[in-house]
Amino acid sequence: MKAIKEISGKAYPFGRKNVDTDVVIPAHWLKTISREGLGKGCFETVRKEPGNVFEDEAYKGSPILIAGDNFGCGSSREHAAWALLDMGITAVIAPSYSDIFSGNAFKNGILAVALPQDAIDRLMEVAKTDPITIDLEHQTVTTPFQDRFTFEIDPFRKHCLLNGLDEVGLTMARNTAISSYEDKARDALPFLAKGIAA
Amino acid sequence: MTANPRTLYEKIWDAHVVERQDDGTSLIYIDRHLVHEVTSPQAFEALRVAGRKVRRPDLTLAVPDHNLPTTARLDSAGKRLPIADAESAQQLAALEANAPAFGIRYIGATDREQGIVHVVGPEQGFSLPGATIVCGDSHTSCHGGLGALAFGIGTSEVEHVLATQTLLLTQSKTMEVRVEGDLGVGITPKDLVLHIIGVIGTAGGTGHVIEFRGKVFEEMSIEGRLTVCNMSIEGGARAGLVAPDDKTIAYLKGRPLAPKGDDWDKAVAWWKSLATDPGAKFDKSVVIQAADVQPTVTWGTSPEDTVAIGGVVPAPESFADASKQDAARKSLDYMGLEPGQRMDEVEVQNVFIGSCTNSRIEDLRAAAAVLKGRKKAAGVKWAIVVPGSGLVKAQAEAEGLDKVFIEAGLEWREPGCSACLGMNPDKVPAGERCASTSNRNFVGRQGPGARTHLVSPAMAAAAAVTGKLTDVRTLV
Ligand code: SF4
Numbered sequence: 218m219k220a221i222k223e224i225s226g227k228a229y230p231f232g233r234k235n236v237d238t239d240v241v242i243p244a245h246w247l248k249t250i251s252r253e254g255l256g257k258g259c260f261e262t263v264r265k266e267p268g269n270v271f272e273d274e275a276y277k278g279s280p281i282l283i284a285g286d287n288f289g290c291g292s293s294r295e296h297a298a299w300a301l302l303d304m305g306i307t308a309v310i311a312p313s314y315s316d317i318f319s320g321n322a323f324k325n326g327i328l329a330v331a332l333p334q335d336a337i338d339r340l341m342e343v344a345k346t347d348p349i350t351i352d353l354e355h356q357t358v359t360t361p362f363q364d365r366f367t368f369e370i371d372p373f374r375k376h377c378l379l380n381g382l383d384e385v386g387l388t389m390a391r392n393t394a395i396s397s398y399e400d401k402a403r404d405a406l407p408f409l410a411k412g413i414a415a
Numbered sequence: 416m417t418a419n420p421r422t423l424y425e426k427i428w429d430a431h432v433v434e435r436q437d438d439g440t441s442l443i444y445i446d447r448h449l450v451h452e453v454t455s456p457q458a459f460e461a462l463r464v465a466g467r468k469v470r471r472p473d474l475t476l477a478v479p480d481h482n483l484p485t486t487a488r489l490d491s492a493g494k495r496l497p498i499a500d501a502e503s504a505q506q507l508a509a510l511e512a513n514a515p516a517f518g519i520r521y522i523g524a525t526d527r528e529q530g531i532v533h534v535v536g537p538e539q540g541f542s543l544p545g546a547t548i549v550c551g552d553s554h555t556s557c558h559g560g561l562g563a564l565a566f567g568i569g570t571s572e573v574e575h576v577l578a579t580q581t582l583l584l585t586q587s588k589t590m591e592v593r594v595e596g597d598l599g600v601g602i603t604p605k606d607l608v609l610h611i612i613g614v615i616g617t618a619g620g621t622g623h624v625i626e627f628r629g630k631v632f633e634e635m636s637i638e639g640r641l642t643v644c645n646m647s648i649e650g651g652a653r654a655g656l657v658a659p660d661d662k663t664i665a666y667l668k669g670r671p672l673a674p675k676g677d678d679w680d681k682a683v684a685w686w687k688s689l690a691t692d693p694g695a696k697f698d699k700s701v702v703i704q705a706a707d708v709q710p711t712v713t714w715g716t717s718p719e720d721t722v723a724i725g726g727v728v729p730a731p732e733s734f735a736d737a738s739k740q741d742a743a744r745k746s747l748d749y750m751g752l753e754p755g756q757r758m759d760e761v762e763v764q765n766v767f768i769g770s771c772t773n774s775r776i777e778d779l780r781a782a783a784a785v786l787k788g789r790k791k792a793a794g795v796k797w798a799i800v801v802p803g804s805g806l807v808k809a810q811a812e813a814e815g816l817d818k819v820f821i822e823a824g825l826e827w828r829e830p831g832c833s834a835c836l837g838m839n840p841d842k843v844p845a846g847e848r849c850a851s852t853s854n855r856n857f858v859g860r861q862g863p864g865a866r867t868h869l870v871s872p873a874m875a876a877a878a879a880v881t882g883k884l885t886d887v888r889t890l891v
Binding site for chain 1: 434442444446456457467470471472473474476503505506520541546569574575579580581674678681682685
């Protein structure tokens with residue numbers, strides 16, 4: 218996973234509340250075999266609305282998405298995080314997130330920043346013309362106009378994101394403990410420890 | 416003897432802790448990992464991208480089941496027939512490539528042993544008592560019928576298990592569902608588990624692992640226990656368990672992947688030590704009277720919406736809380752039912768006998784016993800029997816059950832998940848009803864607009880004969 222120190226660039230001023238994962242990536246995109254290519258289906262229904270931000274040339278390729286309350290509610294599909302990433306979005310700024318989405322975002326290296334609604338309103342304004350900078354190290358969101366908002370993040374998640382550590386990698390780093398369990402199991406529970414041949 | 420009496424769940428948990436962490440989670444070792452074509456492609460892709468291997472391919476078994484059509488897979492010349500749906504074909508092809516690439520034993524779409532993961536695992540002796548078993552499918556709880564700690568996981572956890580053979584978990588609370596007395600004549604494990612979910616509700620087991628206890632389960636066959644544990648997830652539980660006993664041991668002995676020789680003897684000794692100690696405490700306890708269990712059907716769109724076949728569709732106002740009243744109204748609207756309507760007058764146009772809940776040989780025998788010498792009702796347009804595996808299919812054919820089904824006007828299919836979920840071609844048309852032996856009656860589960868009534872195999876067969884939900888006891 219890529220380490221995140223700072224994300225700076227344009228932001229989609231989407232702002233909608235209660236965006237569920239079916240809006241992020243509709244169900245018919247789920248029968249895929251890859252995490253890649255889902256960006257095409259990301260916000261598929263929203264893209265059909267006149268004047269939407271995702272089809273607007275001014276915001277194409279933005280690394281940041283600004284949304285309303287309760288982002289990522291609904292079904293637990295991890296495809297929502299994969300779709301955002303595939304579209305180039307590596308950070309979301311919203312007042313709140315569903316638990317499952319914030320977990321899935323973290324697992325996939327997306328920074329989910331929570332800021333109060335008045336900060337969101339201001340950033341929505343700025344995003345129309347100017348870039349936004351998220352500094353994970355110092356936990357701030359700033360604009361070229363001296364705006365400076367601080368945000369909270371779980372220290373463990375911050376550490377993982379800053380260093381590009383994913384959960385699988387973290388557990389793999391505990392190889393000694395896993396191997397020593399396996400050694401013990403070979404004696405104590407050989408009928409479980411012995412596998413089957415391919 | 417340990418000082419503290421422990422439950423079966425606690426013994427299995429303790430035996431699998433790799434490391435305890437300060438935050439209350441533990442790294443738990445996984446003994447058996449079942450992989451199918453739908454929830455694995457992105458996990459394998461992630462391994463490939465990161466240059467990682469499967470840590471223990473020898474503890475992993477792959478078999479396709481969810482997407483496979485259940486119509487003939489070979490043409491008359493024995494050549495494999497293509498899968499029409501491009502995405503399903505692609506998922507199958509991905510598994511066929513990933514399994515050998517990562518060194519995993521693979522049971523192919525046209526192999527005799529192919530079947531639904533949760534049928535194949537126990538049948539092959541891959542699933543064992545006291546083991547931790549995971550699969551990217553929620554009904555993995557099924558294997559708890561053997562006394563294994565088994566639960567469903569998502570795609571990133573599939574990746575985590577492939578790479579590390581462990582999962583980071585928080586220990587669940589323990590819950591006992593004790594059934595007292597004996598089941599009445601003609602009452603099956605499916606009726607019992609539907610009844611239990613009706614009593615505890617779909618959130619009744621949330622945060623818990625359920626152990627099913629009492630004489631009824633001791634006397635129940637292993638296949639019956641698998642049916643009960645299969646649906647524990649519908650009661651909100653992480654997993655369901657029945658203590659392994661002599662029946663479990665007899666069931667597993669000699670199965671292809673079960674331990675042999677010295678290992679077998681050690682295994683048996685350990686399995687016999689796993690039962691909950693006298694005096695062990697459960698965090699929650701529910702007692703059910705077996706005599707209360709009737710042939711049970713569902714009326715709504717949640718597995719807790721159960722009622723005895725002799726009962727009526729409930730009025731939404733009869734529920735205590737407002738949100739359940741609201742849910743009931745929506746359910747009845749979707750199901751096209753009126754409060755007060757008798758369940759045994761509800762007509763069905765489709766019958767599905769199959770799924771990991773009820774597609775084993777005993778299930779097929781129970782359905783065939785009802786159908787023998789009878790014909791499907793004219794109003795039933797589509798009725799299929801889908802064996803849980805190629806081996807179940809072969810056994811049923813050896814017993815002549817396939818002929819009973821075909822003579823009664825039902826279709827006899829190839830093994831797979833079929834109409835349990837609308838992912839392969841087997842779907843129930845919108846607005847039509849299906850008496851189904853599967854495990855979920857959610858909105859759209861069997862196809863957009865499909866109306867599902869969950870029942871036992873015998874009850875599904877009875878519905879096929881009469882064209883409506885029917886108390887099977889009136890037919891025998
Ligand atoms: S039969 Fe249904 S519940 Fe069972 S594994 Fe297949 S899809 Fe899942």
